[in-house]
Amino acid sequence: MPPPVEAQVIARAFHDDPMFTFIEPAADRRRRVLPWFFRSALRLGAQRGRVDVDPGRAAVIWLPPGTSLGPGAMLRSGLALAPVRLGPASFRRFLRLTSAFERAAAPVHGTTFWHLFILGVDPADQGRGIGARLVAPVLAQADAAQQLCYLETLSERNLAFYQRLGFTVAGHVTDAGLPEFWMMTRRPRSSDAD
Template identity: 30%
Template sequence: MNILNDKMTVRNEEPQILALQQSQISVAAKMMATTFFPDPLSCYLMPNESDRLQILEKSWSKMIKQDFPLGHIYCSHQEHSDTSASLGNPQLLGIASWLPPNAKSPSLLQSLPLIFEIFLQSGFLSTSRILNTLTKTEAYRLRDCPNPHWYLEGLAVSPNAQGKGIGGLLLQPVLQQADRQGEICYLFTSTPRAVKFYQRHGFLVRDELRVLNDAPPLWMMMRSPQV
């Protein structure tokens, strides 16, 4: 694995892990939106498919822009020996967005403009479900991690790049730093497949949450520092 901020010579076709560039935020938001479009939680929060992709893209764009200055959004693409092919913004294969210790998630007040947009577009049902999810997942996180910790806000891998270990590589910059500094990592997910993936990287299920009786289960997961 290579973690890059500057250009360097690499082996042809080797997957690279880089810090996301500001010019890639829009592409990254689209990748997150597309990846989470069929997710059980997304389908529950936004049952109307015609609205879902647009709302997801707006939400991820806002989140990534807020997280970007904190410096812990990582992406992956293939390096090619033909440098002309990599000019501009190469196609992203995956992205991981983390909140570092001591960084705070946006407050409900800060999120109101986006929530109001969602209300105007999708109505009361989606807005109510989203507010319940934000409130309860944040309460569980603060209960499980009262001290500073890393929080994975999202991990996405392009469908044509899945099964190649890219998701695991995208986690490594923060997992390695957390291990060195003795820090906890936290996340939640809504698919059994993702639970198994994160378990392979040291996360344990802390709790299973249903934000409302008819909602899909969410698995709250935590990883203690490994030595």
């Protein structure tokens, strides 16, 4: 079954992202596996969080405060197949990187936060405000509930975009053998602030 349009869109957006070029260095293999990965991630987001789309152009996946991604969630989303679909070497790199995310992030985001898990805008549509428009509803919800928002990015060029949305760099990790990444947080804005 072909992946949904949004999975293909996110796959194009992340094809050359440092996270996925690290996990799967071969471009042709990345082109084949990323639509599966993002279809599973979208399923996970729909089951455990929130997914918003601009059909055929962009999608965002948020995980709300308190979300647990245990074995059941991985199984239901299809991500439990990652060792097979990615292959042993790529899966080992995936685990190394995501483990580094978890170690570095815990002291940064605490226990109550919205995780901007994935935001992908088709390369042909980037720079048009679509991503900002898609994340705005959860940012407003987090502000109203006085909750933190958190994300990781492996692309330095993304920092300015997220800073315009109110995120600040909360950490920068440069572990040997891994791509560098930034952790960003967005403190809730008060209702009387513009």
